[in-house]
């Protein structure tokens with residue numbers, strides 16, 4: 001929990017794009033530059049925003065900063081075009097719509113962003129433009145597309161879910177749509193507010209790099225996206241916590257302060273593969289202690305965070321990128337995983353089986 005309530009301090013109209021160049025695998029140079037909203041929409045800026053290693057060694061470049069300010073309204077607006085055009089001649093990619101709106105607003109989103117999304121969707125439907133054209137015409141389109149893909153890349157796709165027919169029989173049905181879930185199981189309440197970046201001081205002064213969802217002890221916590229468990233156990237800040245990496249490696253979901261004595265879903269361990277919507281643990285208030293299994297957090301809540309990883313050097317240390325997940329939480333609130341209690345145990349499991357092809361692809365590797 002943060003100590004001071006307050007909206008995350010936005011970086012205003014300034015956008016920071018960092019380009020890191022790793023020269024011969026030894027030195028890493030980071031270039032930051034800023035530009036204004038107008039400049040971001042301008043088509044006159046140099047499109048060469050990347051630096052390359054000129055020493056003849058292996059060169060690599062990757063995004064080093066992302067301000068994810070996409071609103072849940074913009075996500076829903078763009079998503080609808082994607083869903084509506086799936087299977088048609090011109091399938092409109094929702095992330096391309098959001099990247100375009102990001103370009104036009106210099107990374108900021110407002111009610112205007114919805115007009116940008118609608119205008120572009122109409123132009124794409126009429127074959128007046130394409131993602132390739134946008135990439136050529138707009139200096140920062142590729143940056144926003146890659147940044148927003150890193151956040152939302154696992155959200156939409158084909159999957160199979162169990163559906164019940166009128167006669168009560170069930171069968172797996174293949175569908176295209178949102179295949180991620182709110183971290184709070186269906187039927188369980190929570191409170192939250194925009195708390196990204198608020199200050200907190202346990203251990204040392206640091207901003208709040210995640211989102212808190214206040215509820216009751218034992219509330220089943222589900223995996224937002226499918227992935228594999230990369231970390232599980234005690235952490236002095238997060239208490240009993242779980243870290244799940246997306247299969248493409250770009251997202252690391254952090255779920256913290258899980259229940260004392262019974263934090264995790266039965267059998268969950270490092271290396272476990274989970275499907276979005278699976279119960280992974282239970283809400284509690286552990287953490288802020290070097291002693292394991294200690295409740296030292298006043299308010300019962302789930303803290304979840306989303307870290308982006310474009311390069312493994314960003315996994316731990318000073319180069320970590322944690323994005324604001326308040327609007328993501330709001331977007332996800334419409335997708336809740338139904339769960340049921342297992343007999344007389346304290347365990348809950350999902351009620352509606354789902355098959356995410358990403359899981360099979362990963363296991364087949």
Ligand SMILES: [Zn+2]
Pocket residue numbers: 001002208210211212302303304
């Ligand atoms: Zn928190």
